[in-house]
Amino acid sequence: LAEVLEHEQHLPSKTPDGHAMPLMVNTGLAVDAVALLKPRISGVGLYRTEVPFMIAERFPGEQEQARLYRDQLESFAPLPVVMRTLDIGGDKDLPYFPIHEANPFLGWRGIRVTLDHPEVLMVQLRAMLRASDGLGNLQILLPMITNVDEVDAALRLLDRALVELAEEGIALERPLVGVMIEVPATLYQLEALAARVDFFSVGSNDLTQYLLAVDRNNPRVADLYDACHPAVLAALARLADEVARLGMPTSVCGELAGDPGGALLLMGMGFDALSMNAPSLPRVRAAIRRVSLDAARTLVDDTLQLPTPTAVRSHLAARFGEWQ
Ligand code: PEP
Numbered sequence: 001l002a003e004v005l006e007h008e009q010h011l012p013s014k015t016p017d018g019h020a021m022p023l024m025v026n027t028g029l030a031v032d033a034v035a036l037l038k039p040r041i042s043g044v045g046l047y048r049t050e051v052p053f054m055i056a057e058r059f060p061g062e063q064e065q066a067r068l069y070r071d072q073l074e075s076f077a078p079l080p081v082v083m084r085t086l087d088i089g090g091d092k093d094l095p096y097f098p099i100h101e102a103n104p105f106l107g108w109r110g111i112r113v114t115l116d117h118p119e120v121l122m123v124q125l126r127a128m129l130r131a132s133d134g135l136g137n138l139q140i141l142l143p144m145i146t147n148v149d150e151v152d153a154a155l156r157l158l159d160r161a162l163v164e165l166a167e168e169g170i171a172l173e174r175p176l177v178g179v180m181i182e183v184p185a186t187l188y189q190l191e192a193l194a195a196r197v198d199f200f201s202v203g204s205n206d207l208t209q210y211l212l213a214v215d216r217n218n219p220r221v222a223d224l225y226d227a228c229h230p231a232v233l234a235a236l237a238r239l240a241d242e243v244a245r246l247g248m249p250t251s252v253c254g255e256l257a258g259d260p261g262g263a264l265l266l267m268g269m270g271f272d273a274l275s276m277n278a279p280s281l282p283r284v285r286a287a288i289r290r291v292s293l294d295a296a297r298t299l300v301d302d303t304l305q306l307p308t309p310t311a312v313r314s315h316l317a318a319r320f321g322e323w324q
């Protein structure tokens, strides 16, 4: 199996009936190893910028951040690199910016922190923009969006950063901006969100955690945490239909996209791209190359009828076990 997978890595991510399913990679730290994948992927679907912040001893300055971001953008250019603004809080703490809360996953997290500290977000946005000068492959993703006015506030800061840089002699076009669909409230505000940004990226990890009210990291309830829960799949299917109606490019960057069965379901639902950790690429590509789009759609229809996560998992395993 390992040999087959390796052999297929340079082949297109395309179903037997010719449907292309772009695969992207999630990054966080050293770019070198992942950059070797460039010929096999469609870009970076999620660069978690908090990772370099977590190993630093203080907030990295604008120059330092710009260097890191330039490295990412250059390594993958001309492919798109989706950089997410700092997503700290929840389980991700910075040693030099501790947050103590009773319910961190429901608290000060992601965009909530950075909008309360616009000076932090401005440095990051300026660094991203400066890093993109002459490359044009930067896309910016906003995490933990709950309300549309958070998007408006972030866009105002982005526009201010663009004006500042223009005044400093760096004239740039506004990069594409996306919103993470990971707080369930966004599922009911898709039209208003779509009117404000250019793309959506589904964070199935947090969407699962918040839809099921199950802490994604708590071993006591780990059995309950499953992105293949019928409610999560129903939400994703409905989301895929609605974004298609809105004409909104939408990818999935949570763990479900890196699970072969999950990837087939997401393809069948109609998502535009899948972004995953590098080690998941071979098996997802192999699964896509063996299952027609029609079969994936049938799989979705059948799976949506099943009453439990266990039934969904067994159904996927029965059909695609060898690639799981
Ligand atoms: C997600 O929530 O699915 C996601 C991709 O973001 P993170 O895992 O970094 O919260």
Ligand code: MG
Pocket: 182, 203, 205, 206
């Ligand atoms: Mg998330």
